[in-house]
Amino acid sequence: MSELAKAFDHGKAFIPFLTCGDPSLETTERLVIAMERAGADLIELGIPFSDPTAEGPVIQAANIRALSGHVTTDKIFAMVRSLRQKVKIPLVFMTYANVVFSYGSERFISTCRDIGVDGLILPDIPFEEKQEFDGFCRQYEVELISMIAPTSKERISRIAAEASGFVYCVSSLGVTGTRASITTDVAAMVELVKKAKEIPCAVGFGISTPEQAARMARCADGVIVGSAIVKLCAQYGEGCVPHVEKYVADMKKAIR
Amino acid sequence: MNSKGRFGIHGGQYIPETLMNAMLELETAYRKYKDDPDFNRELTELLNEYAGRPSRLYYAQRMTRDLGGAKIYLKREDLNHTGAHKINNVLGQILLAKRMGKTRVIAETGAGQHGVATATAAAMMGMECEIFMGREDCQRQALNVYRMRLLGAKVHPVDAGTATLKDAVSETFREWTSRIEDTHYLLGSVMGPAPFPEIVRDFQAVISREIRDQLQAKEGRLPDAVVACVGGGSNAIGAFYHFIPENGVRLIGCEAAGRGIDTLDTAATINTGRLGIFHGMKSYFCQDEYGQIAPVYSISAGLDYPGIGPEHAYLHDIGRAEYVAVTDDEAVRAFEYLSRMEGIIPAIESAHAVAHAMRLAPEMSKDQILVVNISGRGDKDCAAIARYRGEDLYE
Numbered sequence: 218m219s220e221l222a223k224a225f226d227h228g229k230a231f232i233p234f235l236t237c238g239d240p241s242l243e244t245t246e247r248l249v250i251a252m253e254r255a256g257a258d259l260i261e262l263g264i265p266f267s268d269p270t271a272e273g274p275v276i277q278a279a280n281i282r283a284l285s286g287h288v289t290t291d292k293i294f295a296m297v298r299s300l301r302q303k304v305k306i307p308l309v310f311m312t313y314a315n316v317v318f319s320y321g322s323e324r325f326i327s328t329c330r331d332i333g334v335d336g337l338i339l340p341d342i343p344f345e346e347k348q349e350f351d352g353f354c355r356q357y358e359v360e361l362i363s364m365i366a367p368t369s370k371e372r373i374s375r376i377a378a379e380a381s382g383f384v385y386c387v388s389s390l391g392v393t394g395t396r397a398s399i400t401t402d403v404a405a406m407v408e409l410v411k412k413a414k415e416i417p418c419a420v421g422f423g424i425s426t427p428e429q430a431a432r433m434a435r436c437a438d439g440v441i442v443g444s445a446i447v448k449l450c451a452q453y454g455e456g457c458v459p460h461v462e463k464y465v466a467d468m469k470k471a472i473r
Numbered sequence: 474m475n476s477k478g479r480f481g482i483h484g485g486q487y488i489p490e491t492l493m494n495a496m497l498e499l500e501t502a503y504r505k506y507k508d509d510p511d512f513n514r515e516l517t518e519l520l521n522e523y524a525g526r527p528s529r530l531y532y533a534q535r536m537t538r539d540l541g542g543a544k545i546y547l548k549r550e551d552l553n554h555t556g557a558h559k560i561n562n563v564l565g566q567i568l569l570a571k572r573m574g575k576t577r578v579i580a581e582t583g584a585g586q587h588g589v590a591t592a593t594a595a596a597m598m599g600m601e602c603e604i605f606m607g608r609e610d611c612q613r614q615a616l617n618v619y620r621m622r623l624l625g626a627k628v629h630p631v632d633a634g635t636a637t638l639k640d641a642v643s644e645t646f647r648e649w650t651s652r653i654e655d656t657h658y659l660l661g662s663v664m665g666p667a668p669f670p671e672i673v674r675d676f677q678a679v680i681s682r683e684i685r686d687q688l689q690a691k692e693g694r695l696p697d698a699v700v701a702c703v704g705g706g707s708n709a710i711g712a713f714y715h716f717i718p719e720n721g722v723r724l725i726g727c728e729a730a731g732r733g734i735d736t737l738d739t740a741a742t743i744n745t746g747r748l749g750i751f752h753g754m755k756s757y758f759c760q761d762e763y764g765q766i767a768p769v770y771s772i773s774a775g776l777d778y779p780g781i782g783p784e785h786a787y788l789h790d791i792g793r794a795e796y797v798a799v800t801d802d803e804a805v806r807a808f809e810y811l812s813r814m815e816g817i818i819p820a821i822e823s824a825h826a827v828a829h830a831m832r833l834a835p836e837m838s839k840d841q842i843l844v845v846n847i848s849g850r851g852d853k854d855c856a857a858i859a860r861y862r863g864e865d866l867y868e
Contacts, residue, residue, distance in 0.1 A: 267765040268634060268751065270643045271489050271650070277633060290763050314487055314750040319764025341750070343493045345476045345486055366491035368653060376490075387491060391651030 220307045220335040221360050221382040224259035225417040230439030231469040233446050234261040236279035238288030240454050242296045251462040253306040256469035264312035271340040273394030275444040290320055301333035309336035326353040336360040336382045344376050367401040377413035384410050388422045394444045396423035404436035427471030434472035478667020481790050483783030486666040488753045491650045500668045502573045519564045524554045530687035536814045543837035548684055548846045557849030558708040559590040565676035567594040570657035577601040580659045581645040583638035584775035585617025586849055587661030592626035602626040605644045607637040610774045616853055635768040638778045642752055662705025663782035666753030670782050677711025685715050698723035701846040702825040704776035706785045708848035727825040729771030730798035740769035742781040743789050743796035756786040772801040775822040803828040820849030
């Protein structure tokens with residue numbers, strides 16, 4: 218079983234996201250340790266990009282904060298390499314195609330394996346373009362996570378059939394960010410995935426409260442939360458760790 | 474291994490899954506209508522009766538004599554309704570959007586010319602229109618912001634990133650992912666995910682078709698060189714397209730060098746960028762060693778973009794077109810030169826092409842023909858150029 222699949226072994230998975238280097242890489246390291254302790258099942262580590270087109274204002278701002286602190290892909294790799302000695306939790310990188318391509322896709326993906334990163338999420342790589350990255354991902358056993366959206370419809374079964382690790386179900390139209398309510402029939406999306414392949418489904422985009430998380434967890438295998446956590450990092454800066462730890466513990470409790 | 478919509482290794486469809494079905498829908502509609510006689514009749518009617526095509530191919534006699542080399546013709550896209558070549562693509566796409574049942578169009582704009590053209594066509598079609606424009610550009614091009622509002626469009630200033638064209642494009646994509654069903658993203662340049670580079674090129678190709686026919690009528694031959702400015706590259710690809718198979722015609726794109734290609738204040742993508750993936754396409758981009766997109770600069774809001782359309786990247790790769798860099802200073806001098814020499818005030822974007830023509834024409838012989846695409850008119854730039862020369866028009 219892959220490391221990523223193990224994330225779904227402890228009831229419904231809680232998957233927090235954070236932007237590496239916001240507010241500092243040292244804080245990112247402490248956040249990951251605290252999140253694991255609080256019961257997170259898998260962590261999405263965002264590598265900042267100058268122009269994150271799939272992100273709402275909260276994560277856009279985190280990207281800018283991180284980049285203005287001179288965070289680079291190499292510094293993030295070094296941080297994760299050291300972090301890997303301290304945590305067991307599965308880790309995936311979330312970034313944009315150009316960050317990987319510019320580093321050299323093979324060099325980037327082979328480094329992921331070396332430092333213990335189990336998967337890669339690239340929101341600007343749809344099914345039609347995945348081959349360019351997926352070959353290296355298979356070669357180096359890093360899982361390229363497939364995304365499906367409320368607009369995917371008949372595309373879902375084709376995407377799911379070739380998916381690995383888990384399927385990232387985008388809950389709503391639009392970009393990342395907290396929403397008052399989610400109106401998409403996520404259960405129907407998950408059902409289409411499961412019909413094509415027995416693979417865990419995690420729901421993300423717009424989830425911030427324990428109630429929303431619990432509702433989403435009823436129809437999926439895991440819940441992904443980004444903006445709500447990044448907001449805590451923005452609000453408390455270097456002092457964010459206990460706040461995020463408590464938030465993660467509360468969310469995990471809500472979906473368990 | 475490469476997906477569709479490729480020009481050599483460039484192009485592709487690097488977009489979020491949320492938009493994929495919208496892109497496929499657009500592609501299907503475009504394949505259906507591009508050769509449809511009714512569609513083309515309606516488009517030609519609008520281009521001629523509404524936009525004022527064909528645009529003139531004007532023999533610039535004084536400029537030719539002054540530079541003392543090639544015979545210079547100016548393709549007058551500045552005479553189109555709304556003052557630039559942008560209307561060609563806008564009319565094509567808005568007809569397509571209407572046939573797709575869309576009732577709302579959204580668009581990015583840099584200098585404001587594409588925004589104005591989109592707002593104009595939306596008004597004429599009775600469609601809802603929202604324009605995204607970097608806040609920095611809203612200030613540089615305040616007159617165009619007012620024109621768009623006058624035409625009934627809602628203008629959203631974009632504060633993200635460098636608050637210029639690239640951020641306006643990002644924000645329009647974000648808006649599109651949140652409202653797709655009734656909305657067409659009327660992209661203004663030969664960039665973005667497939668099929669946009671192809672659609673925009675086809676709608677702009679009218680420029681080179683007319684140049685070819687007009688020059689045939691006047692001179693009985695092809696030009697020796699065609700010069701056009703390049704940001705994303707829509708007026709240039711339009712001016713080049715029908716000459717691409719004619720190897721005797723030199724095709725020259727003029728990039729904005731800003732304060733110089735050896736400085737960080739530049740937007741000359743081919744001259745300073747490298748291969749990357751951004752805004753839905755693989756192409757050349759100004760970026761740092763980690764792939765972070767560079768905060769580019771040019772005096773021209775319309776050329777102030779860190780990438781270039783994938784077909785231009787390909788024409789560069791195969792050596793079919795040349796891409797030269799023109800600084801702010803050279804463009805401003807050309808802006809003033811054409812105004813005094815021919816009584817034509819070009820857009821500061823187009824002035825980049827004029828500047829290169831001023832270098833090139835004297836090196837060519839008197840029996841050669843040089844065509845310069847005047848992609849837009851310069852009224853919108855007067856305040857900014859005055860400021861560049863140390864004069865504040867509003868004080």
